[in-house]
């Protein structure tokens with residue numbers, strides 16, 4: 001596995017793969033790798049791509065400096081895990097190359113309006129501007145590729161699809177299923193910050209999403225299921241919503257067909273999200 005830091009070496013690596021008629025995959029991460037990240041690497045590898053993974057904790061997508069300060073870093077373990085799980089080139093770009101003006105604001109920002117303003121975007125102002133801006137830069141350096149994202153961050157996936165479509169990136173966006181622990185908790189780098197007790201309470205997120213996915217019903221009934229399930233544990237609910245999976249418009253009681261249930265909650269100071277598919281049965 002190649003380990004790179006320099007943006008120009010990374011660009012040259014990707015260019016050389018395409019020149020040799022190999023397809024490039026990009027898997028952006030913020031490090032602290034777990035089986036959720038590994039699944040993206042192995043999916044890309046199984047599809048025959050040369051896998052470039054990036055590990056960069058992007059400060060521009062954190063609205064809360066304390067959250068950024070306690071974000072886990074496990075670079076040595078990550079390097080070994082990346083190699084084991086099929087990464088061909090791991091890039092650990094420096095802050096100064098990614099955001100030369102930091103900590104001053106970077107003059108150039110990519111904003112995906114509407115989609116980026118609701119749910120996570122409303123709860124974390126500027127979050128998706130930071131995500132879209134960093135992913136735009138990662139894609140521009142990497143060049144034409146397939147980019148892999150987890151459905152764990154379902155709204156992020158939608159924001160990136162919209163950006164790639166609107167700005168005509170030569171990129172195919174691939175969404176990958178959520179990887180969960182045996183008890184249902186969606187894997188997240190943040191889970192390492194949970195005490196045993198908080199982790200037990202955090203299970204209410206996956207339980208709420210699973211219950212909402214059990215049987216087709218109206219949007220308002222699904223919201224009620226999400227909220228009552230979340231209320232059964234001592235967690236601070238940020239949102240519990242049912243939306244159109246592409247536009248993120250809130251689902252109405254007249255709607256039918258596929259929708260997405262999304263929840264966010266703070267458990268002992270740790271912010272967790274989860275989501276899953278639901279089926280709407282419109283008003284009869």
Ligand code: AMP
Pocket residue numbers: 028029030031035036037039040148149150151152153176177178179180186187188189
């Ligand atoms: P992060 O390092 O948290 O920014 O995540 C990097 C990528 O891994 C994103 O595309 C995430 O959606 C994805 N990811 C994180 N956790 C999971 C999971 N439990 N299952 C699937 N994908 C995940």
